[in-house]
Amino acid sequence: MGTPLPKIIWGPLAAAAVATALAGCGPAENAGPAAAEAGGTAPPAGSTTAGAPGSGTGTEPGSPGTGAPSGTPSAVDAPTTGPPGGGKAGGPGGEAPAGEAPGVAGAGAGGPRCTGAMLSASLINRYFIETNRYVTLVLTNTSGTTCTVRGWSDLQLVNAAGLVHTNVLRHGTPQTVTLPSGGRAYERLYWTSETAADEGVPCRPTANALKIVPPDETRQLEAPWLYGAVCQHGDISLTPLTANPTGG
Numbered sequence: 001m002g003t004p005l006p007k008i009i010w011g012p013l014a015a016a017a018v019a020t021a022l023a024g025c026g027p028a029e030n031a032g033p034a035a036a037e038a039g040g041t042a043p044p045a046g047s048t049t050a051g052a053p054g055s056g057t058g059t060e061p062g063s064p065g066t067g068a069p070s071g072t073p074s075a076v077d078a079p080t081t082g083p084p085g086g087g088k089a090g091g092p093g094g095e096a097p098a099g100e101a102p103g104v105a106g107a108g109a110g111g112p113r114c115t116g117a118m119l120s121a122s123l124i125n126r127y128f129i130e131t132n133r134y135v136t137l138v139l140t141n142t143s144g145t146t147c148t149v150r151g152w153s154d155l156q157l158v159n160a161a162g163l164v165h166t167n168v169l170r171h172g173t174p175q176t177v178t179l180p181s182g183g184r185a186y187e188r189l190y191w192t193s194e195t196a197a198d199e200g201v202p203c204r205p206t207a208n209a210l211k212i213v214p215p216d217e218t219r220q221l222e223a224p225w226l227y228g229a230v231c232q233h234g235d236i237s238l239t240p241l242t243a244n245p246t247g248g
Helices: 012-021
Strands: 119-129 132-141 147-150 154-159 162-164 167-170 176-179 184-192 209-213 221-224 235-238
Touching: 119 221, 132 176, 176 184
Parallel strands: 167 235
Antiparallel strands: 119 132, 132 184, 147 176, 154 162, 154 209, 184 235, 209 221
């Protein structure tokens, strides 16, 4: 893993919003590499029970603080689906869309590991509060075989000029998620548009796509990136894959 990047400057509203989005997340694990530095995921922590990340917040550089939400979305940054935990179907706060099976998490979950060839990736449920940015990464089992995923995906932002610096900060406790054919697993990405002291305007080059490498895989999937620049030196915080579309 490279030299740690400067810590994200989380203001009161930013800290509050992240706490809301990740209420119930577990102790932080080590910051993970970007897809350009793709390696394996954190070692299994044993069998898990159904549910999403544990309780607590991250402590590595760039992790959010705590507090109650106090910000509201601006008119420009209005959510496309709804706030974290807000009850919209198909993402945080709602059930999986009709006809699309969620994954199954917990002790006893099994099956072969999902390979990159068995999965597709998409980004849904954009949600902005002040300078905080949230989006949900969905991995869908497009094969006819049940398989499992565990841990965190590797991520790399790209544009027409090449790689855009990306630094993934991993939070939470991994669990095994079993995906039947058509099943989905979810990860929450969150970052800030607030510039660091040594960043200009714009803070970083803007990406147009996100490369995704599923846990323990090398094959890259891709999803369009429509969410602007990632400030604070490209820091993106990431929760582990879960079967729960609410992320909680």
